[in-house]
Amino acid sequence: MMRTISVMVCMLWCINMMAQDSIPFFSCAQIQKDNEALTAIKKKYKGSKKKWGAAIQEYHPLENGNIQYTYIIEAADTFNIKTMMNNTQAWFGFTTSSELASVKNVDDENHIIEATTGVNNVAEASGYGSISIVGVVMNYRISFKTNRIRFSLWVSHYNIGTASNFGKNKTEVIPISEAYPLNPKGKHKSSLGAAFINVNAYCPTFAQSYLEYMEKHRGKDLKKNDTDW
Numbered sequence: 001m002m003r004t005i006s007v008m009v010c011m012l013w014c015i016n017m018m019a020q021d022s023i024p025f026f027s028c029a030q031i032q033k034d035n036e037a038l039t040a041i042k043k044k045y046k047g048s049k050k051k052w053g054a055a056i057q058e059y060h061p062l063e064n065g066n067i068q069y070t071y072i073i074e075a076a077d078t079f080n081i082k083t084m085m086n087n088t089q090a091w092f093g094f095t096t097s098s099e100l101a102s103v104k105n106v107d108d109e110n111h112i113i114e115a116t117t118g119v120n121n122v123a124e125a126s127g128y129g130s131i132s133i134v135g136v137v138m139n140y141r142i143s144f145k146t147n148r149i150r151f152s153l154w155v156s157h158y159n160i161g162t163a164s165n166f167g168k169n170k171t172e173v174i175p176i177s178e179a180y181p182l183n184p185k186g187k188h189k190s191s192l193g194a195a196f197i198n199v200n201a202y203c204p205t206f207a208q209s210y211l212e213y214m215e216k217h218r219g220k221d222l223k224k225n226d227t228d229w
Contacts, residue, residue, distance in 0.1 A: 023076065027074055030071050053193055062182065065175060069207065073211060112141065122195045125190035138154075138202070
């Protein structure tokens with residue numbers, strides 16, 4: 001009888017441990033919500049980039065003239081901030097090629113990392129003997145508490161390179177707020193219309209990549225909670 005009880009207790013303990021292991025340490029419902037919403041918009045309006053872009057504007061308007069997304073990533077327990085900051089710096093090297101990723105500032109006192117990554121081709125369009133390619137710089141500001149991470153990323157402008165068979169090559173920098181589709185009269189409608197859609201899709205996708213990387217490489221040190229945000 002005692003042996004049976006011991007076996008049952010052991011089984012229950014194993015089941016409990018397996019259940020705990022299946023629960024993510026880091027989570028952010030808003031990342032999933034944004035990815036699902038943008039996917040639904042794509043399915044509904046993919047036949048018309050104009051309607052597609054308008055639906056994205058309605059769902060997620062610009063912030064201070066930028067395409068910007070901010071997420072609070074919650075932890076199931078407290079963690080060692082230094083470990084998470086080191087993992088974050090490693091993520092930038094993991095998720096992008098080294099020449100496009102740059103960690104600009106590591107503030108160990110206030111627990112903030114600022115960085116940029118470049119995406120050379122978010123959209124392109126061709127016609128009349130020329131091709132235009134749109135690139136962007138993604139800006140990041142990541143703040144840490146002992147039980148959560150605030151992950152912000154934004155794009156403020158497009159970098160447009162145009163190559164022509166007629167030798168009229170040029171580059172342009174156009175703020176997001178002044179570009180199509182925010183400006184209906186803006187030029188490069190085809191490429192910038194696609195760029196607006198793609199950049200909005202990239203933001204929660206990159207946030208999901210960060211979340212998954214931090215989950216995989218998380219530490220287990222426990223520290224005191226901080227509750228001001």
